Amino acid sequence: MKPELDPREIRTLQKIKTALLHMMASRIDPISITDLCAEAQVTRPTFYKHFSSVAELMEVMSKEMMEDLERCIVIEKKYPFKRLIMWNCPPIW
Numbered sequence: 340m341k342p343e344l345d346p347r348e349i350r351t352l353q354k355i356k357t358a359l360l361h362m363m364a365s366r367i368d369p370i371s372i373t374d375l376c377a378e379a380q381v382t383r384p385t386f387y388k389h390f391s392s393v394a395e396l397m398e399v400m401s402k403e404m405m406e407d408l409e410r411c412i413v414i415e416k417k418y419p420f421k422r423l424i425m426w427n428c429p430p431i432w
Contacts, residue, residue: 352389354379356400359393 344352358379362370370393376386390396 348389351381351385354381355386355389355396359396359400 358375362378372383372386372393376383
């Protein structure tokens with residue numbers, strides 16, 4: 340079981356993930372931890388507190404996205420079309 344995160348850690352993780360998505364959408368060269376931390380406005384030790392590498396961050400984000408997708412599919416089976424409102428999932432058609 341994962342330990343509970345405090346609101347500051349949640350915000351920090353969100354900033355790191357958002358920065359990675361932004362950088363992946365706007366550049367083709369490899370993303371360094373230094374560049375990612377600058378984009379997210381966090382320090383390198385803060386990054387390393389949560390992740391060991393950019394690859395690990397990408398793996399964690401991929402797993403989270405798959406879990407969200409699975410949750411949306413389950414919701415869709417029980418409550419057709421409510422998933423769009425409840426989970427803010429984009430339509431797949």
